[in-house]
Amino acid sequence: MRNTVQRFRSRSEHTLDPKGRLNIPARFRDVLRERYSENLIVTNWKNCLRAYPVPEWEALEEKLLNEGKTQANMGKFVRYVIAGVTECPLDKQGRILLPPTLRADLGIDKDVVLVGMLEHFEIWDKAAWDEEARHTRETFEEFNNGLSALGIF
Structure with a gap:
């Protein structure tokens, strides 16, 4: 059997506990450990x-x-994204604590969806994810040129 490269793949639904802790799925924890x-x-x-x-984040910071600095309007982007940076170590139960400020800014309350993005993963409010997935399905043809250029389509 061939070993696959460990990356963040798939999606899963979770419920934050009252303190805002998120249980990271075992397959994502395995990627982190390996x-x-x-x-995070x-x-x-x-x-x-x-x-x-951390290494993936540091590579993004270096970019x-x-x-x-050569891209227009990047100062605003950097200010917004860097202002939200929070270090989140996994606890013994494999959870991270999502700060209330980050959750409030994006309307993340209780039900969330984790979406693997290969070298990182996203944390969505479930209703926002449902809308994003619906919109992506409806506009899927927009990816044809990019997929074709990559030799996937």
């Missing part, structure tokens, strides 16, 4: 939170520092 560490950097994004293993 490729990284059990520390979580920050706000457009419609969701993004959770990065912003070295290449971001």
